[in-house]
Amino acid sequence: MSEIEDDPQEPPIWATEKPFDVVLLHNTLFCLRWTGSYFYRIKKRLDWIRRLNCLKIAIPQDEGDHAELLDEWLFDWGISAIFSIHQPEGTGPLYPVMRDKAKFYGVLPGYIDDEIASDVAQKILPISKRNVDIVYRARRLPYWFGVAGQIKHQIADVVSSRGRIQGLRCDISTQPEDVILGNSWLEFLASSRGVIGSEGGSNVIDWRGEVQTQINAFLEGQPDLTYEEISAKMPQDWDSYTFLTITPRNFEAVITKTCQLLIEGQYKGILEPNVHYIPLKKDFSNLDDALEMLKDDNLVESIVEQAYQDIYINGQYTYRRLAALIEQAIYDPALPYSFGDQMKQIAEIDNPSAILERQLVAERHAKELLNAKLKISEHQNLQLQQENSQLRNVISSPVVRWGLRLLKKPLLSSGLVAAMMGIVILLGIAFSVLYTMFLN
Incomplete structure (x- = not known):
């Protein structure tokens, strides 16, 4: 738990040399939400991105996989534009938090180079x-x-x-x-x-990984179950x-x-x-x-x-199209910190009511952010409990107990061999536990 609660790291030197105008966050970052408790550690270490005062554009993929974690993450980091494959208009079951807090742009998972x-x-x-x-x-x-x-x-x-x-x-x-x-x-x-x-x-839609956890639990006892057999055990219409x-x-x-x-x-x-x-x-x-x-x-x-x-x-499906959408977002006056928004703020300097409206929106956003962080903390604790349970199960297994008994033998001739076997067994099991915890 201590690693998760450490203070967030300062930004790297290259990120402080000049202020950012725009930050594009790609799916190669957002796929970290699938890594169990490691996700919270790395997200904490990247918290300097959240603190950047600039336009932030997210380009996630596999949006239904750990969808709630993604939604909370985008909210926490103040994302203004979401380039979505599956919910281009912001309507639908995904993004219940962000659907009215960001502007959505419909994109494809790839384009022609x-x-x-x-x-x-x-x-x-x-x-x-x-x-x-x-x-x-x-x-x-x-x-x-x-x-x-x-x-x-x-x-x-x-x-x-x-x-x-x-x-x-x-x-x-x-x-x-x-x-x-x-x-x-x-x-x-x-x-x-x-x-x-x-x-x-x-x-x-796997909101927080619960579908994956449930299916893995079924397969742990019966690894040869077919998809149809698993599906019959799952909630209707899953x-x-x-x-x-x-x-x-x-x-x-x-x-x-x-x-x-x-x-x-x-x-x-x-x-x-x-x-x-x-x-x-x-x-x-x-x-x-x-x-x-x-x-x-x-x-x-x-x-x-x-x-x-x-x-x-035809030219409609090359990367030029994606570049044009990014440029459109950068100049969109509806997006905070965009070039269009900066021009709008200059025009509002002599308009006190517009300034007050911005302050009220900021206060409402701060309250929503606090509630989201409380929810994230609850999920962290649940994730750690699951990983601790996995570790206890492995430690109490007969194979581990046998390895420990081998280690207790005197380090002479065959006893040395037995001790070495015990170390190898325990190291192998430790690696397997860590690998399983990382994947889950």
Whole structure:
């Protein structure tokens, strides 16, 4: 507990040299909310960001995962603009605290990089010259991602089996050792006529990690439970949300002119079935027909060319669009500390009623912030209790007791070996406990 209660650190030297005008906070920071009690430690050490008097823009992802922690975090740090994938208008079940305290901008989880697309364009082969028919890489997501997470490996299993029966050349895997990264991924895509996929996202809101905790508890006693068996034990409609979206993978397939065979979905209204991709039913009832379509060179060429023109050449889905939204927020007079707001304050200097209104808003915000911090403190204590309980369970296990008995033996000949074995056992268990606590 002492680490959590330490005074927040001062900002690094580079952060004090000049005042900030704008701070962009990305999901690579916000994913720390998934790290258990470590989250509170690192958040405390970064408290200097909260104290910055400037425009703060948040760009989170996976917004339904530990959604309440994210909502409280954004409020605590005084975020003025939220670039949201799943709640672009600020209405809906997410962000109950922030929905009327920040301005929301609808964004995508990724965009097309013009430089990468231009480089890839020099290497694209005609469909008839590609040496693989279907490629795919994904991982088997935990059950707490909901049914949308399970479809990602189900499509791999079904298409891999059926594709080979039809004589198609498939390179499909969900195994961690088969992962492909960086430029090699784009080369992998460009080597194939087609790629399978589904919408990104989740069907679950896990407010503070309780869904993950509950599912892990079920699996601890019965590790072979299927998703359907787990779902039957969960509250009704626990995975009934639709936080689904187009993904960067869809854009990567577009720029490599690889035909997409996708589970039917909305894809943010960007991809249209039978225009930009070959649709697959969720029960795979039309899979044979879809695979036959993939064999038609002329049809596949027309689909990938249409997608290339409508989605890439059109220019709406490149990073220029995200940059334009950021610029829009920076000059928005409705956002505190924005350039637009600063101009508005200059105009209000001779308007006492406007100044009084700002003071009242600040007082109300301070009260709400205090209430949020009390709620966060309660969750910290609960998290630490859970981790202490895990530690007690491991310490009281027969394996640990055996290791301790080995340590008590005299450090002579076989006794030395026994003691060393005991140390190794205890170190291994200690590492496992810390690793489990970090992940949970």
